[in-house]
Amino acid sequence: MTPLVTAPHLDIDALLIDPSKRIIVCTGSGGVGKTTTAAALGVRAAELGRSVCVLTIDPARRLAQAMGLSSLDNTPRLVAGVGKTTELGTGSLHAMMLDMKRTFDEVVEAHADADRAAQILTNPFYQALSSSFAGTQEYMAMEKLGQLRSQADDEGLWDLIIVDTPPSRSALDFLDAPARLGSFLDGRFIRILTAPARGAGRGIGKLAAMGFGIFTGVLSKILGAQVLNDVGTFVAAIDSTFGGFRERAEVTYTLLQDQGTSFIVIAAPEPDALREASYFVERLRHDAMPLAGLVLNRVQPISATSLSSEQAMAAAERLRERDDVPDSRLTADLLDLHAQRMRTWTRQSHLAQRFTSAHPGVAIATVPALAEDVHDLAGLNEIGDLLAARDN
Amino acid sequence: MTSTPSADLNTGRPALWPGVELHVVSGKGGTGKTTVAAALALALARDGKRALLMEVEGRQGIAQLFDVPPLPYEERVVAVAPNGGEVWALAVDAEEALLDYLELFYNLRRAGSALRKMGAVDFVTTIAPGLRDVLLTGKACEVVRRSDKSAIDAYDAVIIDAPPTGRITRFLNVNAEVSGLAKMGPIRNHADLVMSVIASPRTAVHLVTLLEEMPVQETVDGIADLRANDLPVGGIFVNMIRPDIVSEPLNESVEAAAITAALSSVGITSSSINLGQVLIDEGNDHSRRTALQSRELLRIQETGLPVIELPFLTDGVDLGGLYELAQVMTDSGVR
Numbered sequence: 001m002t003p004l005v006t007a008p009h010l011d012i013d014a015l016l017i018d019p020s021k022r023i024i025v026c027t028g029s030g031g032v033g034k035t036t037t038a039a040a041l042g043v044r045a046a047e048l049g050r051s052v053c054v055l056t057i058d059p060a061r062r063l064a065q066a067m068g069l070s071s072l073d074n075t076p077r078l079v080a081g082v083g084k085t086t087e088l089g090t091g092s093l094h095a096m097m098l099d100m101k102r103t104f105d106e107v108v109e110a111h112a113d114a115d116r117a118a119q120i121l122t123n124p125f126y127q128a129l130s131s132s133f134a135g136t137q138e139y140m141a142m143e144k145l146g147q148l149r150s151q152a153d154d155e156g157l158w159d160l161i162i163v164d165t166p167p168s169r170s171a172l173d174f175l176d177a178p179a180r181l182g183s184f185l186d187g188r189f190i191r192i193l194t195a196p197a198r199g200a201g202r203g204i205g206k207l208a209a210m211g212f213g214i215f216t217g218v219l220s221k222i223l224g225a226q227v228l229n230d231v232g233t234f235v236a237a238i239d240s241t242f243g244g245f246r247e248r249a250e251v252t253y254t255l256l257q258d259q260g261t262s263f264i265v266i267a268a269p270e271p272d273a274l275r276e277a278s279y280f281v282e283r284l285r286h287d288a289m290p291l292a293g294l295v296l297n298r299v300q301p302i303s304a305t306s307l308s309s310e311q312a313m314a315a316a317e318r319l320r321e322r323d324d325v326p327d328s329r330l331t332a333d334l335l336d337l338h339a340q341r342m343r344t345w346t347r348q349s350h351l352a353q354r355f356t357s358a359h360p361g362v363a364i365a366t367v368p369a370l371a372e373d374v375h376d377l378a379g380l381n382e383i384g385d386l387l388a389a390r391d392n
Numbered sequence: 393m394t395s396t397p398s399a400d401l402n403t404g405r406p407a408l409w410p411g412v413e414l415h416v417v418s419g420k421g422g423t424g425k426t427t428v429a430a431a432l433a434l435a436l437a438r439d440g441k442r443a444l445l446m447e448v449e450g451r452q453g454i455a456q457l458f459d460v461p462p463l464p465y466e467e468r469v470v471a472v473a474p475n476g477g478e479v480w481a482l483a484v485d486a487e488e489a490l491l492d493y494l495e496l497f498y499n500l501r502r503a504g505s506a507l508r509k510m511g512a513v514d515f516v517t518t519i520a521p522g523l524r525d526v527l528l529t530g531k532a533c534e535v536v537r538r539s540d541k542s543a544i545d546a547y548d549a550v551i552i553d554a555p556p557t558g559r560i561t562r563f564l565n566v567n568a569e570v571s572g573l574a575k576m577g578p579i580r581n582h583a584d585l586v587m588s589v590i591a592s593p594r595t596a597v598h599l600v601t602l603l604e605e606m607p608v609q610e611t612v613d614g615i616a617d618l619r620a621n622d623l624p625v626g627g628i629f630v631n632m633i634r635p636d637i638v639s640e641p642l643n644e645s646v647e648a649a650a651i652t653a654a655l656s657s658v659g660i661t662s663s664s665i666n667l668g669q670v671l672i673d674e675g676n677d678h679s680r681r682t683a684l685q686s687r688e689l690l691r692i693q694e695t696g697l698p699v700i701e702l703p704f705l706t707d708g709v710d711l712g713g714l715y716e717l718a719q720v721m722t723d724s725g726v727r
Contacts, residue, residue, distance in 0.1 A: 030421020030556055031607075058558065060606045128522065128573045135518070180518060184511070223516070223523075224577025268422060271708070272453060301677065303670045306662065318658040330646065331654035333638045334671040337678055340637065343706045371680040373605040 002305040004269075004345070005352035010293035010363035012388045016045040017088060019159075021262055023149070023255070024292070027165045027174060028266035029276040033297040033367075035059045036374055036383065037266050038164040039067055039095070043377060044384030045160055046079075046093040049086030053094040053148055053158040057141060057166045066376050067095040074099040074106075076148070076157075082377060094158055100140040104130040107143060108238075120237045125230040135177030137166040142178045142252040149255065172283055175256075178249035262292040267355075269299055269348035274355050281359050293363035295387065296352060300345040301368035309342035405725035408698050409626055412596040414536050414589065415551045417629075418560040418614070419600030420607040424631045426453040427709050428600045428702070429553040430479075431717035432629075435726045437473035438718070441548040444535060445470070447483045448528045448552060454481050459711060465489075467545070474715065474722075480547070482535075486517035489527040493582070496534070522569035526583050529566055533589040557599060557614040564590050564597065565621050596626025601692065603630060603685040608692060615695055627698035630689065634704050636682050642675045700724045 015021060026038040035056050042054035053076050059069070068079050076094035083091030108126075109117050120126050130136060141163065148161050165174040220228060255261065263284055267277040277294060284291045316335035319328045352364070367386045374380055409415075415436070417429040430445060437443035444467060447454050452462045458470040463483035471479040490513060494500040507513050516523050538546040555563045562569060567587045574580045589595060597618055601611040611628060618625050652668030660667065692699055702720055705713045 032422060060609065062605070062609075124573065180514075184515060224574045224579055226577060227574050227579070230573075270422075271456065272426070272451075273422070275456075303673065304662070304665055304667060306665075307660065307667065311660065315655065315658045315660045319654060322654075322657060325654050325657045327646070327650045327654050328657075330638070330642075331651050331671070334651065334675050335655075337637045338671055338674055340706050341674060347706075347708050371677055372684060 004296070004299055004349045004366050005356050005364055007294075007352075007356040007360075007362060007364040009390060010264075010295065010365035012041070012044070012365055012384075013048065015262060015292050016041065016050060016160075017048050019088065020260055022152070022160060022260040023145070023258075023262070024160070024162045025165065025174075025256065025261065025263045026163065026266055027263060027280060029273050032266050032268045032273050034266050035164045036063060036380075037264070037295055037297065037367075037387070038162050039063060040374075040380045040383035040387060041264075042093050042095065042162045043082055043380045044388065045162070046083040046091040047381070047384070049084060049088030049091040050160045051083075051089065051092045051158045052160045052162060053096070053152070054162045054164070055096055055098060055141070055144060055148060056164045057098050057137065059097060059164075062373065062375050064097065066374060066380060067093075069095055069097055074102045079377075092158070098137070098141055098144055100137045101131045103140040103144055104136065112237075116237055120234065123230060123234045123237065125227070125234045126238075129234075135173070135180055138174050138177035139249070141166055141174070142249065146248075146252045146255065172279060175253075175283065175287070178252065257287065257289050259290060262290050264292050264295055266295045266297060268297050269351050271351060274351055278355060278358060281362060291362065293365065294355070296364055296366045298369040299366045300341055300348055302341055302345045304338070305342070305345070307338060307342070309339040309346065312336070312339040312342065405723075407727050408700075408725040409596050411593055412626065413539060413547075413549060414532060414595040415549060415626065416554045416560070416564065416590075416595065416597040417551060417600060418554045418557050418597060419629075419631075420558075420602075420610045421556050423600045423602050423607050424709070425556070425600045426451075426457060426553050427714070427717070428598075428629045428631060429551050430454060430457050431702075431714050431721060432598075432726065433479045433481075433549070433551045434471060434473050434714060434718035435721040436549040436551065437477035437479045438475050438722060438727070439473075440476040441473070442478050442480065442546075443473070443549040443551060444547045445479055445481045446532055446535075446550065446552045447481070449555060450483065450485065452483065454483070454553065457709065457711075457714065471711075471714075474718065484528050484531045486524045486527050487513055489531045490516055492534075493527060493530065497578070497582075522566060522573060523579065525563050526566045526570060526579065526586060529564065529586050529590060530582060533586045536589055536594065554597075557610050560597065560614065561617045561621050561623065564618075564623055566590075568621070591622055591624065593624065595624050597623055598626040598629055600629045600631050602632055603688040603692075605684075605688065608688045612691065612695065615697070625697060627700060628692055628695065629700045629702060630692060631702045632704040633701055634678070634681060634685065638675050638678060642672065642679055646672060648672055698725075700726065 015024070024041065026034050026041070028034050035058070038054055038056060039059070042052045045052045054067070064070070069077060074096065076096040079093040079095050082093040085091065105121060108120050112120060145161065145163055152158050152161065265277045265280050267273040281291060281294070312335040316332040316339070319325065319332040319335070322328045356362070356364070365387055367383065374383060415432060417425055417432060419425040419428070433443045433445040445454055447463065454470070455462050458481070460470050463481055465483060465485045465488040467480050467482045469478050470481040473479055491504045494504060504513065517527065518524060532550060532552055535547065535550050554560055566583045570579055570583045599611045599614055601607040615625055648666060648668035650668070651671055652666065655661065655667055700721055702717050705716070707713070
C-alpha cells in the first residue's frame with residue numbers, strides 16, 4: 001500500500017517507553033483531536049507499563065466518561081482497569097480535568113496568608129481575570145503542569161505526564177499567554193497604576209511630558225475609575241505576597257525545553273490545520289523545544305491506491321451499460337465511491353507532502369478517520385493501536 | 393441600503409432570516425466555520441447587494457479562502473457575488489479597534505501611541521477580561537449601525553467569522569462579561585450599546601456542525617447556552633455531508649467474488665489484492681458513516697431551527713467550491 005506521505009515514521013511506542021521522557025505535550029489547532037489523542041497516548045503508555053497522568057483541558061463529555069472522569073475536581077483520579085505490568089514497571093493511568101479558576105485560587109491560597117488571600121479572592125478584577133481572561137487557561141495549564149511534575153518527584157504516583165493544550169485562538173497561545181500575563185503583572189503599566197506617587201519619578205521617562213495626570217485621565221475614560229481602582233488594589237495585594245509571576249512562567253517554560261519533554265503536534269489533513277502545525281513546528285525549533293513529530297488525524301482510509309480515481313470512474317461508466325453482468329449496478333456504485341475516496345486521499349496526500357517538503361525531518365504518524373466517535377476505553381485502545389501502527 | 397425580501401425572485405422559498413443584518417457564524421473547531429461564513433457572505437451579496445465579511449481572530453483564513461493578500465484593518469472588496477453584488481472583507485484587530493473607539497468617542501486617537509508605550513493598549517486588548525471582545529463586537533455593531541443613517545458605506549449584511557462554539561456566548565454576551573469588571577462608566581455604556589444590536593432581531597447566531605457526535609453535541613449545548621443568555625439563534629449549517637453514493641444496501645449476501653467478476657468484465661483486475669473485498673469493505677465503512685450521519689441529522693432537526701445542508705467537497709474548498717456552497721444556501725432560502 002502507498003503511504004500518504006514520504007516523511008520519516010513517528011514511532012509512538014518508542015517515545016512512550018523511553019523512561020527519560022517525563023512530559024509529552026499535545027498541541028494543534030481546534031477540532032483536530034488533541035484531547036482524544038492525549039487520552040489514547042495515556043492509555044497506551046499505561047498498557048506499556050508506564051505510570052501516567054493525563055492532564056486534559058476541556059474534554060467532551062463522553063471522552064471524560066470514557067476515562068471515568070465524572071466531575072471536574074482539579075485532582076488526578078486513578079482510571080480503573082488500565083495498565084499492565086511490564087519490564088518498565090507497573091502501568092497505571094491517572095487523569096484529570098483542569099479547573100482554571102480553582103487552580104488560580106489555590107496558587108493564591110498557597111502563597112498568601114489567610115487575610116490577604118481573602119482580599120485577593122474577593123477583588124472584582126481578580127474574579128474577572130481568573131474566570132474569563134483567555135490567557136488564564138494557558139497560564140493555569142502551565143501552573144498545573146509544574147505542580148504535577150513536583151508531585152511526580154515527591155509522591156511517585158506517575159512518571160510520565162501527558163498534557164492536552166487549551167483550545168486557543170492559535171496553538172502558539174499556549175506558549176505565549178503565560179509570559180504575556182506574567183509580564184503584565186510584573187510590568188511597568190502595573191507599577192504606574194499601583195504607585196502613582198513614585199510613578200512620576202520612575203519608569204515613565206520621557207512620557208512624563210505627557211503628564212501623569214493626563215495618562216490616568218485617559219485610562220479612566222476608557223476603563224472607568226472603578227476598574228483602575230480594582231486593578232490597583234489587586235496588584236498591590238498580589239505583589240506583596242508572591243511577586244515574580246514572570247519568573248514562575250519562565251521556570252515552566254524552561255521545563256518545556258528540557259530533553260525530558262516531547263511535543264507532539266496534531267493536525268487534520270486540511271490546509272488550515274496544517275498551516276497552524278507548520279507555525280508551531282517552526283516556533284518549537286526557534287525556541288529549542290523538543291519535537292517528537294506530527295500526528296495526522298482523520299486521514300481518508302484507503303486500501304487500494306493502485307486503482308486510481310480515473311480508472312474507477314471510467315470502469316463504473318462502462319459497467320452501467322452492462323446489464324448482462326450480475327451486480328453491475330452495485331459494483332459501479334462501489335467504484336464511484338472508491339473514486340471519491342481516492343480523490344480525497346490524493347488531496348490529503350498532497351497537503352501532507354507539502355508539509356513534509358517544508359519540514360523534511362519531522363516524523364509523522366497517521367490515524368485514519370473512524371466512522372464513529374470514541375466512547376470508552378476500548379475506543380481509546382483502538383486509537384492507540386492506530387497511532388502506533390507502522391503502515392501509514 | 394436595506395433591500396426588500398421580495399426583491400429576489402430566484403427561489404420560491406421564503407427568506408430564512410428576514411430583517412437580520414448581522415450574521416454571526418460559530419461552530420466547533422474543524423467544522424469549516426470560516427468556509428461557511430465566506431459562502432454565506434457570497435449568498436447574501438448576490439443580486440447587487442453588499443456584504444461585509446469580518447474576521448476577528450487574526451488567522452487570515454478569509455484571505456486564504458479568497459486567494460487574496462493578507463487583509464489589513466480596512467474594508468476592501470474580495471469577491472464579486474453571483475448576479476452582481478460585492479463581498480467586502482475586514483480583519484478586525486483589537487488594537488486598531490481600540491484606537492477607533494478612542495477617536496470615535498473621545499477624539500483621542502493621538503493618545504494611542506503614548507498609551508501603547510505604557511503597556512495600556514496591551515492591557516486593554518489582551519489582558520483585561522472581556523475588553524477585547526467588547527472592542528471586536530463593538531466594531532461589528534458600528535458597521536451595522538451605519539444602515540440606520542443610510543450611510544454611503546453601509547452594508548446589506550455583515551457576517552462575522554466568530555470564535556468557536558465553546559467561547560461564542562462569552563464573546564457575544566459582552567454585557568455580562570464586563571459587568572464583573574465595570575459596574576458603570578464608559579466601558580459599561582459601550583457594552584450596552586453593543587448589546588442593543590447583538591441581542592436584537594437584527595442579529596442571528598448560526599452554528600456550523602459536522603454530522604458527527606462531538607460537534608453535534610457541542611451544537612446542541614451551544615444553542616441551549618445562547619438561548620439561556622437571550623442571544624438570537626439563527627440556523628444550523630450542516631457541513632461536509634457525504635453523499636449516499638451506494639444506492640443498493642450492502643447486505644451480507646453480497647459476495648466479494650461477484651464484485652471481482654463484475655470488475656474483471658470491464659478489465660479491472662489485480663493480482664495482489666482481493667479488489668472485490670476491498671470495495672465491499674469501503675462500501676461498509678461508508679454505510680456506517682452515512683448511518684451515523686442520518687442519526688445525527690435527526691438530532692439537529694430536533695432543535696426546530698432552520699437546517700442548511702452543505703455537501704462535502706471532494707476536491708477541497710477553493711473559490712469555485714465557495715460559489716457552489718453559496719448556491720446551495722441560496723436554494724435553501726438564504727438571501
